[in-house]
Structure formats: structure tokens, C-alpha cells
């Protein structure tokens with residue numbers, strides 16, 4: 001009889017395609033066998049996990065996390081390092097994160113930024129990780145480095161911003177990035193908000209003495225997101241359907257425009273995040289300065305908008321549900337949300353509140369408890385599509401024997417935990433709050449397993465994995481819906497000549 005390193009017996013396995021009671025056998029770092037339920041309960045194995053009544057899924061892949069970034073916006077610095085951010089990730093059922101290697105505007109090279117990110121992450125991660133390049137200065141040097149990103153470096157995606165003075169690219173710069181990305185088969189992620197209009201609105205609100213956190217939602221008006229989304233899609237179309245992914249989409253008009261482009265066959269992909277499903281703009285109006293805990297960009301919108309985003313997750317408009325984890329400490333006047341508070345502005349100035357929320361650990365439990373997605377779709381948007389979109393499939397995001405890494409999340413049987421209120425002291429990040437404090441949940445990852453090793457055992461020591469076990473992942477080019485295979489070679493003009 002074969003002997004295994006780990007057997008997970010009696011669970012209900014869920015992939016993006018199937019829900020089936022079956023046992024999972026692991027040897028070394030790989031899943032090696034899926035077998036009828038209960039059939040491996042007596043197998044020779046170093047470790048047996050009885051998952052009776054619980055779901056067993058591919059580990060979560062959070063493809064949008066900001067860790068240990070330089071202070072890009074002039075104020076605030078990340079609460080989470082690669083160590084604390086990935087520790088928090090595994091406690092929330094994730095086995096892979098894709099973080100950013102941010103190029104600063106005054107620097108030419110993106111490879112140098114990548115080297116800096118590697119130096120911070122190496123040896124410090126609890127889960128596997130990759131990088132997206134963040135392009136703030138599409139200098140000739142940076143663009144000339146794209147072939148190396150996709151080739152030797154295994155970095156097959158990049159992000160650009162249409163807002164934030166420190167990061168914003170003009171349309172002509174975005175076109176240069178898209179063209180170079182197309183040539184190197186890099187997927188371009190776009191933060192779509194109209195930065196110029198946003199700055200104008202911010203000035204007007206401040207001139208009217210409207211400084212409190214809630215005015216952040218006024219400045220980041222939904223129309224600025226849908227306009228920029230439309231423009232990003234138009235720029236991608238101008239370059240003969242160069243693939244793009246709209247990140248952290250928060251409002252329905254943008255989602256409709258994305259859907260329309262998808263229906264027309266454009267390679268336009270989209271992501272939404274828990275803050276747009278579980279928070280609203282009313283959360284920015286919490287007493288005193290508390291609303292700052294929910295300041296992110298784009299901001300949370302309305303309840304009706306939440307419902308529209310859930311529909312978009314179900315109908316395929318959104319390929320992925322990511323956290324956009326970008327944590328700043330709240331009660332921290334040197335590096336956190338309170339850098340924006342002064343005697344003259346006791347409830348802060350919204351323009352100076354560092355944008356971003358912690359969420360890598362709560363993404364899966366919140367979405368699981370909401371029961372708004374069929375289990376297969378839950379796996380698809382939280383793991384499998386991320387693996388495909390970012391060139392990790394089928395090694396990650398699936399459970400194919402002999403092929404997939406043994407990256408798994410095991411949930412408790414339904415009802416085993418009862419209902420409980422989430423509190424920040426349950427979490428493993430270095431932020432001093434969660435925007436979801438007090439939220440009712442009814443499940444939590446019981447085990448997180450990374451390449452065959454249990455790294456999170458909620459009832460048996462919590463974090464049991466080791467810092468440094470997480471490996472850097474060189475990624476292939478995106479494979480979701482064959483985006484590079486179907487991309488039109490012919491445009492309205494000869495792209496090769498540009």
C-alpha cells in the first residue's frame with residue numbers, strides 16, 4: 001500500500017468545477033490522489049486530518065495586497081511587512097499572495113524596484129508570493145525592462161494608476177505602457193479614477209471647510225470611477241484589444257461598462273473587493289475620526305451598489321475577489337490614519353488620510369459567511385481565476401493530482417463554530433483595527449495547508465507554519481480565457497510600426 005505524507009479524509013472537496021465528497025492524499029508538496037470519500041481514512045500516512053462535514057478547497061490566492069511599500073503618497077506607511085501580512089494571509093485561508101514592487105516616480109528602473117521588493121520579502125513570508133510591478137514612471141529604461149520582467153523574472157503583470165499625484169500616469173503614458181506590455185505579454189492592472197477631477201473636487205470641498213473623513217466619498221465620486229473605467233477600456237481598444245484588468249471596482253456604472261466591453265469580446269477583466277460588498281459610504285461617517293478606518297480608494301458606496309457587485313461576481317463580470325489589503329494603523333500619528341489629524345483639524349483632513357484597509361485575513365471568511373456565491377464560484381473568484389489570470393495555474397488554484405501543489409484550506413463543518421463576532425484581536429496583521437469589527441461570522445479556516453505542510457491550525461496552535469517557508473513564485477503569462485491566444489493581431493493601424 002502506498003504511504004502518504006498527509007491524508008485529508010471525509011471532507012467535501014470543492015474546486016471551481018465540482019463539489020464532491022472525496023479524500024485527498026498528499027506526497028511531498030503535491031496532491032497525488034483524490035479518492036472516494038472515506039477510502040483513505042485507513043491509509044498509511046504520516047498525518048491524517050479528518051475533515052468530516054467540512055469543505056476542502058484550493059488555498060485562497062489573494063492577488064492584490066500591498067505590503068511594506070515605501071510611503072508612496074507622502075503620508076503613512078504600511079502597517080504590514082511581508083512577515084505580518086503573509087502571517088495574516090495564512091490565518092485567513094490563503095496560500096499565495098501577489099504583492100507589489102512599486103517603482104517611485106523619480107526612479108527610472110522597474111527592475112530596481114523589483115530587487116528592493118525581493119530583498120524585503122525573501123526569507124520573511126509564511127505563504128508563497130509573487131510580485132506585480134507598479135509603474136509610476138514609464139521611462140525608456142522602465143519600458144525596455146518589460147521583456148525581462150516577463151522572461152527571467154517571472155513577473156507577468158503590472159499596475160498603473162490614473163490617480164494619486166505620486167503615481168498618476170497621463171493617457172499617453174498609459175498607452176506607452178499598454179503597448180510595451182502587449183509586446184511582452186504582461187497583463188496591465190489599472191486603478192481607474194479620474195485623478196484630475198478628483199483633485200479639483202478635493203480643493204473645492206476643502207475651500208468649503210469640508211474636511212471630515214466622509215468627504216472622501218464625495219471627492220471620489222462614482223462618476224470619476226466610471227469615466228476612468230470607460231477611458232481605460234477605450235485605450236485598450238485603441239491598441240487592438242490589449243488586455244487590461246480593472247482593479248477594485250466599486251460601483252455599478254463601471255461594472256456595466258466592463259460587462260459591455262466583455263460582451264463585445266474585448267479582453268477586459270475586473271476585480272472587486274470585500275470593502276465594496278460589506279461596507280458603505282455611511283461607514284466613513286462613523287463618530288469623530290473613526291470613519292478614517294474605512295477610507296480607501298475608491299471608497300465604499302451604497303447598499304444598492306453592493307447588490308450590483310454581488311451580481312457581477314456571480315455573472316462573471318468580476319473574475320476575482322481580492323482584498324486590496326493596504327493596512328495603515330489607525331491610532332498612529334506618525335505613520336497611520338492619524339497623520340491627517342492636527343489641532344486645526346481634529347477630525348483630520350480627508351485628503352491626507354492614508355488610503356487603504358486591512359483585509360487579507362478576513363476576505364475568505366466574510367465572503368464565505370455571506371452565502372451569496374455557490375461554492376464553486378466562491379473557489380473560482382477567490383483562488384482559481386487568480387491563478388489563471390496571473391499565470392500560476394494549474395500549479396496553484398486547483399486540485400489536480402500530480403500537478404497541483406497541496407495548497408488547501410479546510411473549513412469547519414457547517415454549524416460547528418456557531419455564530420461569533422469578529423474582533424481585531426483574533427487577527428494576525430499588524431494593524432490596530434479591522435473595519436469589520438463586530439461583524440457576525442459563522443466559519444473560519446480550520447486548517448491552511450501550503451505545499452503539504454499545515455501552516456495554520458486554528459485549534460492546534462494557530463500559526464504553526466514558519467516564516468520563510470513561503471517561496472517566491474515565478475509566474476507564467478496569464479491564461480484566463482486564453483487572453484493572449486485570442487488577442488487581435490490587427491489593429492486600426494500597424495502596432496509594430498509604433
Ligand code: URP
Pocket residue numbers: 066191248295296297298324326355356357
Ligand atoms: O485605498 C486603496 N485602494 N489603497 C491601496 C492602493 C491602491 O490603490 O490599490
Ligand code: ZN
Pocket residue numbers: 191247248297
Ligand atoms: Zn488601486
